[in-house]
Amino acid sequence: LELTCRFTWTENTVCIWDNRSVIHFAIADFYPGRGLGHERIMDRIAIEGDQPH
Numbered sequence: 001l002e003l004t005c006r007f008t009w010t011e012n013t014v015c016i017w018d019n020r021s022v023i024h025f026a027i028a029d030f031y032p033g034r035g036l037g038h039e040r041i042m043d044r045i046a047i048e049g050d051q052p053h
Contacts, residue, residue: 041042 007015
């Protein structure tokens with residue numbers, strides 16, 4: 001089974017995923033040098049709970 005999610009970042013976009021069960025591959029299409037002028041802000045959240053599968 002292969003599941004893919006891809007979307008275009010727009011102002012105030014929020015993306016959340018669970019790294020315990022995901023392989024993340026970011027497409028570098030957000031750099032200001034590409035003429036977009038966007039700032040990328042990332043926060044990491046760790047939640048205590050069950051062990052990953």
